[in-house]
Amino acid sequence: MTVVLRNEPLLSEASETLDPQNWDEIRAQGHRMLDDMLDYAANIRERPVWQPIPDQVRARFHAELPRTPCDVGEVYREFTDFVVPYATGNVHPGFMGWVHGGGTAVGMLAEMLAAGLNANLGGRDHIPIEVERQVVEWTRTMFGLPSGASGIFVTGTSMANLMAVLVARTSALGQSVRQRGVGDEGAVLTAYTSKAAHGCIAKAMDLAGFGSDALRCIEVDGFHRIDVAALRARIALDRDAGRKPFMVVGSVGTVDIGAIDDLVALSALCREEGLWFHVDGAYGALGILSPTLAPRLAGIENADSIALDFHKWGQVPYDAGFLIVRDGQQHRDTFATPAAYLRRETRGLAAGSSWPCELGPDLSRGFRALKTWFTLKTYGTEKLGAIITRTCALAGYLEARILAEPRLELLAPVQLNIVCFRYRAADANKVNGDIVIDVQESGIAAPSTTVLDGRLAIRAAIVNHRTDICDIDALISAVLEFGAQRSGGGEGPVVEVERSPPLAM
Numbered sequence: 001m002t003v004v005l006r007n008e009p010l011l012s013e014a015s016e017t018l019d020p021q022n023w024d025e026i027r028a029q030g031h032r033m034l035d036d037m038l039d040y041a042a043n044i045r046e047r048p049v050w051q052p053i054p055d056q057v058r059a060r061f062h063a064e065l066p067r068t069p070c071d072v073g074e075v076y077r078e079f080t081d082f083v084v085p086y087a088t089g090n091v092h093p094g095f096m097g098w099v100h101g102g103g104t105a106v107g108m109l110a111e112m113l114a115a116g117l118n119a120n121l122g123g124r125d126h127i128p129i130e131v132e133r134q135v136v137e138w139t140r141t142m143f144g145l146p147s148g149a150s151g152i153f154v155t156g157t158s159m160a161n162l163m164a165v166l167v168a169r170t171s172a173l174g175q176s177v178r179q180r181g182v183g184d185e186g187a188v189l190t191a192y193t194s195k196a197a198h199g200c201i202a203k204a205m206d207l208a209g210f211g212s213d214a215l216r217c218i219e220v221d222g223f224h225r226i227d228v229a230a231l232r233a234r235i236a237l238d239r240d241a242g243r244k245p246f247m248v249v250g251s252v253g254t255v256d257i258g259a260i261d262d263l264v265a266l267s268a269l270c271r272e273e274g275l276w277f278h279v280d281g282a283y284g285a286l287g288i289l290s291p292t293l294a295p296r297l298a299g300i301e302n303a304d305s306i307a308l309d310f311h312k313w314g315q316v317p318y319d320a321g322f323l324i325v326r327d328g329q330q331h332r333d334t335f336a337t338p339a340a341y342l343r344r345e346t347r348g349l350a351a352g353s354s355w356p357c358e359l360g361p362d363l364s365r366g367f368r369a370l371k372t373w374f375t376l377k378t379y380g381t382e383k384l385g386a387i388i389t390r391t392c393a394l395a396g397y398l399e400a401r402i403l404a405e406p407r408l409e410l411l412a413p414v415q416l417n418i419v420c421f422r423y424r425a426a427d428a429n430k431v432n433g434d435i436v437i438d439v440q441e442s443g444i445a446a447p448s449t450t451v452l453d454g455r456l457a458i459r460a461a462i463v464n465h466r467t468d469i470c471d472i473d474a475l476i477s478a479v480l481e482f483g484a485q486r487s488g489g490g491e492g493p494v495v496e497v498e499r500s501p502p503l504a505m
């Protein structure tokens with residue numbers, strides 16, 4: 001059939017779509033990709049954890065906008081040769097920097113299936129949304145929240161914390177805040193967290209229009225737990241000064257050293273003072289799956305909202321952040337925005353209200369729930385909990401190795417899966433900063449740094465389910481070798497620095 005549109009003939013031709021002309025070819029290509037990525041995970045120990053990016057490789061990613069087609073095999077070759085060898089490295093068991101999950105083959109396959117379905121989880125009546133609702137229900141059960149709680153997948157805990165601040169704001173000021181803005185009443189609202197809390201909470205206060213000064217960062221004890229008496233005193237002081245406290249953010253697993261606030265005390269204080277109780281459980285909240293750690297999270301069941309990442313201790317591939325809110329109606333009151341083009345029906349594709357777009361700022365949403373659903377179903381919470389327990393045991397092993405080694409110094413109590421230490425040296429901050437970069441560049445391990453009381457610490461966060469005793473030993477050996485070299489007290493590293501081979505094709 002030929003239709004003439006603005007003087008150009010419109011032909012009905014399969015070649016005009018983006019589908020392959022030859023499905024067998026793309027199938028073979030796809031199988032190769034799948035085999036390669038499974039090999040990548042299976043043989044990850046043969047690679048350096050991370051390696052510096054040569055200038056000529058970086059330069060390849062400053063190319064012109066491609067205007068003409070290129071064979072997918074060629075594009076894939078660029079991926080294998082220039083992307084894979086220079087990835088973050090968090091699939092590798094030697095990766096201990098920041099707080100990165102390791103991912104799994106199951107999660108990877110689920111991500112491929114999600115892309116195949118290309119589902120949009122903003123709304124409408126389809127089973128992918130039921131999968132997300134299922135994970136919400138499982139998460140609600142995990143934390144002992146009542147029915148009526150609502151939950152939603154988001155990018156990460158930074159976004160989940162921002163959304164929690166917005167729900168708490170709507171709860172404090174009423175729904176009219178959404179039309180009128182925070183106004184004079186909002187200008188006196190104050191929120192509270194500890195000095196050890198993650199920076200994204202101050203950022204959330206900033207983005208929500210309160211300003212980060214409206215967040216009071218309360219003193220912590222020697223274990224980096226919020227000082228509840230100091231918090232109580234600051235709330236009283238603020239009330240006396242005419243401010244309106246509205247929210248407390250407790251931490252489960254502080255980013256520096258893995259401290260867990262006293263959630264029972266915080267929830268009791270919030271109830272007494274009529275404050276919203278939010279928990280930043282970015283990585284620590286899933287500790288609820290570990291029978292050893294769960295008792296330390298007591299009180300989380302009283303939270304008004306919890307932010308967490310399945311992509312950290314849950315090992316789901318990036319990204320899979322999550323927000324759960326005790327009172328689903330308050331959650332919806334914060335984000336639901338009716339629109340004619342989003343009209344709901346009782347049957348047909350526009351049925352199935354309420355839709356996830358009522359629970360956050362996003363309308364278009366990917367199928368993050370699928371890789372989490374696959375992960376929870378395939379491994380079960382007992383196995384995932386055991387992995388979490390094991391990462392903490394490995395942190396304990398690292399702590400013991402540090403305590404037994406006179407050249408090393410432990411800089412903070414090990415409470416969870418994070419170990420902060422340093423090599424003893426005259427100019428310790430400089431030397432330890434260099435050691436961390438040396439270790440990263442060697443490809444042996446990838447710790448990161450933090451600063452505790454002005455002292456630069458080598459920080460090892462053991463999150464990856466693949467990390468084993470040999471990886472802890474390799475980290476210690478590398479730190480000692482580079483430490484000796486950097487402080488002028490020894491030979492250079494005896495470890496061989498290997499470069500990553502390209503993926504087998």
Ligand SMILES: Cc1ncc(COP(=O)(O)O)c(C=O)c1O
Nearest residue numbers: 099156157158198253255282309
């Ligand atoms: C305690 C804590 N809160 C919040 C965040 C931010 O989470 P995300 O990186 O998923 O946005 C992190 C990240 O490590 C964290 O450790």
